[in-house]
Amino acid sequence: MQWKSALAIYVLFWAFSVFLVLPFGVRTSEEAGVPLVPGQSPSAPANFSMKRIAIRTTIVATTLFAIFALNYNYGWVTPDMLDWVHPSPR
Secondary structure: OOHHHHHHHHHHHHHHHHHHHOOOOOOEHHHHOOOOOOOOOOOOEOOOOHHHHHHHHHHHHHHHHHHHHHHHHHOOOOHHHHOOOOOOOO
């Protein structure tokens, strides 16, 4: 795999991982015991940290990409194994 392809796939894993990571560890102001700021929605996160989200996302994306890269190199799961509609004869 070329490095440009690997980088593009890693960016896709990172973008996907953001949506996996965002809901975890989120607490509302009521749950955290923090008073609401005027105009703040009661369902808004009490202590959102973009740095913490970026670190968690990077860890998850790197792990998923490492599994993908190892599978790409060693061929543990191939497209033929996933073709349940028209399996190839063995």
